[in-house]
Amino acid sequence: MQSRFQGGAAFVRGAFVPIAEASISPLDWAFTRSDAVYDVVHVFEDGFYRLADHLDRFAVSMRTRRLAPPESRAQIEAILHRCVALTGLSDSYVAMVALRGRPRIPGSRKIEDCDNHFMAYAVPWIDVIPKDVQARGAHLWIATKPRVPDASVDPTVKNYQWSDFTSGLFEAQDNGFDSAIVCDDAGFVTEGPGFNVFIVKDGQVRTPDRGSLHGITRKSVLELCGMLGIPAAIAPVRRDELEDADEVFLATTAGGVMPAARINGTILGNDRPGPVSLRIKDAYWQQHRDGTHRTDVIRDA
Structure with missing residues (x-):
């Protein structure tokens, strides 16, 4: 299974998929309006560093932007672990994202018409400065x-x-x-x-x-x-x-x-x-x- 996920693993719409297969709708406000919040934690030698701090900040970001995906904090944490486990990576860049979603009513401008959702992914380690x-x-x-x-x-x-x-x-x-x-x-x-x-x-x-x-x-x-x-x-x-x-x-x-x-x-x-x-x-x-x-x-x- 790890060979399938060696380039990275993602959780999208309730399923774990290889990172290359992860996608969102072009009508999702996360894409059309940058209406999303996210956080990133790294894994070093099989251990997350300051995971609780990242989850705390992510929770504050979601509340601030009125985003409420259905997953609980415990479920989000479990998803992050699973994404890393699927890749088999010991060092990894791990992201969690809350997205506004696509309006259920086409053309609607009402925020409440969008179903918020959560996605996550783990990919090989990233250095923004090599x-x-x-x-x-x-x-x-x-x-x-x-x-x-x-x-x-x-x-x-x-x-x-x-x-x-x-x-x-x-x-x-x-x-x-x-x-x-x-x-x-x-x-x-x-x-x-x-x-x-x-x-x-x-x-x-x-x-x-x-x-x-x-x-x-x-x-x-x-x-x-x-x-x-x-x-x-x-x-x-x-x-x-x-x-x-x-x-x-x-x-x-x-x-x-x-x-x-x-x-x-x-x-x-x-x-x-x-x-x-x-x-x-x-x-x-x-x-x-x-x-x-x-x-x-x-x-x-």
Whole structure:
């Protein structure tokens, strides 16, 4: 069975299918209106990392966007385990998604006419910044187009509204950079496509207080800073502070703690990952090896 699911496994409309067979209706508002919320957790050496935290955040996102698929939290968790088990993967990227659904009455604009539904999938491990790029330090472009305002789209609800991020990626790739960081229209740093941003200045760590998802890896970084005795804060970060930082690193479920080496035309340190970034990165992966925040994958269900 694992050979059938080796590219990934998905749960769609009550059935487990190979990832290549997973689909939704083109009339689903999740597709036509980006009317969905999601969350992502990773599996490292047969164990979920901070699964409860991801399920908590997913529940809040669903409540905020008035999405109520029929599956209970316990059922959702069991589905995630089963998706991973079907793939046979020991390291995996695992997503859970709540979708608005297709209106039962064609052409209806009433939200209550849609039956919400849940889907999930597990695929091989994903690094949003490839490991070789992490090793030399990511080169990051500061996007010229601003982040969608928090008042318009709540960034603490994990969603598929990526127009601002995609525009930033266009610019980054056009200019030979690895990824982009997006600022708001007042010039304050927010986040990037799929990651939180941290700066290090004079030994102190700071991450933006606006325009950003409350990342689970971000939470881990702040906790680790406390354990390591590194001063850290959630506070405003101006664009010029980003460019003048001693170090910059990124944090995401899809890759962990990922150091940067260049911001636009600015070379950080010696054009390599900085010592504070590497210390936090090492501590983050040591937590994984120690089994901290681990939930073993259930494979015999």
